[in-house]
Amino acid sequence: KQEVTQIPAALSVPEGENLVLNCSFTDSAIYNLQWFRQDPGKGLTSLLLIQSSQREQTSGRLNASLDKSSGRSTLYIAASQPGDSATYLCAVMDDYKLSFGAGTTVTVRA
Amino acid sequence: SQTIHQWPATLVQPVGSPLSLECTVEGTSNPNLYWYRQAAGRGLQLLFYSVGIGQISSEVPQNLSASRPQDRQFILSSKKLLLSDSGFYLCAWSVRLGVNTEAFFGQGTRLTVV
Numbered sequence: 001k002q003e004v005t006q007i008p009a010a011l012s013v014p015e016g017e018n019l020v021l022n023c024s025f026t027d028s029a030i031y032n033l034q035w036f037r038q039d040p041g042k043g044l045t046s047l048l049l050i051q052s053s054q055r056e057q058t059s060g061r062l063n064a065s066l067d068k069s070s071g072r073s074t075l076y077i078a079a080s081q082p083g084d085s086a087t088y089l090c091a092v093m094d095d096y097k098l099s100f101g102a103g104t105t106v107t108v109r110a
Numbered sequence: 111s112q113t114i115h116q117w118p119a120t121l122v123q124p125v126g127s128p129l130s131l132e133c134t135v136e137g138t139s140n141p142n143l144y145w146y147r148q149a150a151g152r153g154l155q156l157l158f159y160s161v162g163i164g165q166i167s168s169e170v171p172q173n174l175s176a177s178r179p180q181d182r183q184f185i186l187s188s189k190k191l192l193l194s195d196s197g198f199y200l201c202a203w204s205v206r207l208g209v210n211t212e213a214f215f216g217q218g219t220r221l222t223v224v
Contacts, residue, residue, distance in 0.1 A: 004153070031211060043116075043200055044215040051210065089154070091213070096161070097144065097169075098202075098213050102153040 002027045002094055006101035014109050019077035021104045023090035028068050034098065035064050035075050036089040044089065048075070080108045112137035116201045116216030123223055129174075129188040131219050133201030136182065141203040143184040144213070145176055148198040160184060196223045 003026040013019060023033070032051045036044040050057045050066045050073065057064050061078040077084055087105045091098040116133045123129060135141055142161055146154040156169045158176035166176050173192050177185045184201060201216040 031208060034213065036215075041198075041218075041220065043217040044202075046212060046214060049210075049212045091154075093211055093213070096142070096167075097156050097159055098154075099156075100146075100154040 002030075002092060002099040004090060004092060004099050004101040006088075006090060006104050008104060009102065010105045010107075012107040012109065013080055015080060015082060017080055017108075019075075019080050019084070019106060019108075021075040021077075021088050021090075021106070023073040023075070023101055025071045025073075025092045025099070027092075027094060028071050029094060030068065031093040033064075033066055033073050034091050034093070035062075035073075036091065038087045038089060038103070040087075047088075077106075080106075082108045082110045084108050112203075112214065114201060114203055114214055114216045116219060118219060119217065120220045121222070123191050123221065125193055125223055126190045129186070129191050129195070129221070131186040131199055131201075131221075133184045133186075133216055134182055135184075135203045138182070138203070138205065140181060141205060143178060144202040144204075145184065145186050146200045146202060148200060148218075150197075154200065158186070191223045193223050196221055 005024045007022045034049045035047045048057045048064045063076045066073045087103040089103045091100045113136045144159045145157040148154050160178045199219045202213050204213045
């Protein structure tokens with residue numbers, strides 16, 4: 001059974017600092033990995049998708065890396081802003097479904 | 111473009127009452143459909159998934175059931191709600207499985223059983 005872990009559970013940084021969010025998974029037989037953002041009481045917004053054969057994916061200030069053999073992914077958010085405050089979830093797609101971590105709740109202080 | 115609709119946004123129901131949550135997808139055909147539940151402070155738990163009309167797979171035994179009466183419609187039901195059914199329910203869809211398979215989520219339904 002796939003287990004996905006996200007560390008840290010919560011993170012508070014001053015505005016402008018770079019964010020590093022970690023995700024690990026136990027079974028490397030995945031199709032891809034997705035990073036999501038969730039605002040309080042809202043659904044999930046897809047941020048980045050990394051195919052299993054890719055090493056990284058970038059979108060604006062966001063960069064996600066994937067090391068499938070070691071079962072790790074890292075989401076980097078450059079020059080954080082208060083609007084980046086949210087919960088970030090990683091999920092791996094295997095067989096037929098997404099398996100999620102519990103998320104990292106980020107607070108960016110102005 | 112594809113969109114996913116989920117309703118209602120919030121729901122307060124008494125213990126023992128029935129439940130029906132609906133999810134519809136527009137702009138795509140034959141999607142994979144999913145129901146997830148998110149308990150407070152916890153990750154998302156897959157409840158049901160469907161790869162086609164009338165095809166439902168359950169991940170965990172519980173007080174809930176799902177149905178897919180049409181290609182782009184997915185319904186989550188219960189005959190009698192329990193307090194433990196409270197949570198945030200999310201519907202999602204994806205295209206057929208592959209390396210480019212990306213999942214998209216609805217805005218969720220906050221269910222409180224009282």
